[in-house]
Amino acid sequence: MADTQHNLTVLISGNGSNLQALIDACASGALPNTRITHVISNRKAAYGLERAAKASIPTTYHNLVPYKKSHPDTDSARTAYDTDLANIILALSPRPNLIVCAGWMHIVTPSFLTPIANAGIKIINLHPALPGEFAGADAIGRAWEAGQKEGLKRTGAMIHEVIAEVDAGEAIVTQEVEIRKGESKDELEERMHKVEHGLIVEGTRRALGGLGR
Numbered sequence: 001m002a003d004t005q006h007n008l009t010v011l012i013s014g015n016g017s018n019l020q021a022l023i024d025a026c027a028s029g030a031l032p033n034t035r036i037t038h039v040i041s042n043r044k045a046a047y048g049l050e051r052a053a054k055a056s057i058p059t060t061y062h063n064l065v066p067y068k069k070s071h072p073d074t075d076s077a078r079t080a081y082d083t084d085l086a087n088i089i090l091a092l093s094p095r096p097n098l099i100v101c102a103g104w105m106h107i108v109t110p111s112f113l114t115p116i117a118n119a120g121i122k123i124i125n126l127h128p129a130l131p132g133e134f135a136g137a138d139a140i141g142r143a144w145e146a147g148q149k150e151g152l153k154r155t156g157a158m159i160h161e162v163i164a165e166v167d168a169g170e171a172i173v174t175q176e177v178e179i180r181k182g183e184s185k186d187e188l189e190e191r192m193h194k195v196e197h198g199l200i201v202e203g204t205r206r207a208l209g210g211l212g213r
């Protein structure tokens with residue numbers, strides 16, 4: 001039986017080095033029968049948008065600020081934003097089999113999660129920490145500080161399923177990263193990124209494997 005073509009939608013907010021790892025993995029065959037069919041950023045200046053354009057991948061810029069201006073409170077703004085984000089993705093042709101959060105710095109609510117789940121689309125996220133540790137933003141910075149001040153010997157990174165509770169979804173793949181006494185935060189961050197670039201490909205491969213051939 002012919003292998004199914006897998007379509008990815010990748011969500012980004014910044015540099016896009018993990019997006020680039022996925023682009024390269026699709027091109028090299030490391031992710032067989034897989035293509036990134038859309039990239040969405042919540043930040044206009046995200047260099048990842050340029051990376052997508054260079055790879056001829058369609059992009060969408062979807063920002064929360066206009067929603068905050070047109071809604072009475074943050075909750076209703078986030079609900080409307082997330083609802084529209086889901087509709088943007090569900091209107092894509094082809095629809096993604098998998099959504100990959102690759103440095104996506106927006107916490108999604110059930111207004112996004114529920115319609116996406118109802119469409120049978122799984123969402124995974126790259127988080128630069130191990131399960132149950134340093135949930136949320138700036139995980140690398142907090143791990144580095146714990147290493148320098150409290151003697152934490154290791155941190156790590158994981159690919160996990162996305163649920164409403166932030167960074168609490170089931171881990172798909174994890175990898176530990178040593179914290180070296182006296183190293184700078186930038187040095188730890190550089191070593192973490194190298195691990196991330198392999199992990200996001202492996203995590204995507206495993207997530208797609210769970211979707212069947």
Ligand SMILES: Nc1nc2c(c(=O)[nH]1)N[C@@H](CN(C=O)c1ccc(C(=O)N[C@@H](CCC(=O)O)C(=O)O)cc1)CN2
Nearest residue numbers: 104105106107108125127136137162163164165166167
């Ligand atoms: N419902 C979920 N949403 C998201 C998850 C998740 O597991 N469940 N993972 C995140 C990615 N992430 C960590 O891996 C993360 C991203 C952003 C934040 C955060 O505090 N965001 C703030 C805004 C920060 C900013 O704009 O700089 C916010 O959304 O208010 C925490 C964790 C993706 N979403």
Ligand SMILES: NCC(=O)N[C@@H]1O[C@H](COP(=O)([O-])[O-])[C@@H](O)[C@H]1O
Nearest residue numbers: 014015016017018019103127128136
């Ligand atoms: N909580 C989510 C989070 O902190 N994600 C982190 O954002 C960076 C994105 O880099 P990139 O834009 O170069 O791929 C990565 O370090 C990723 O772990």
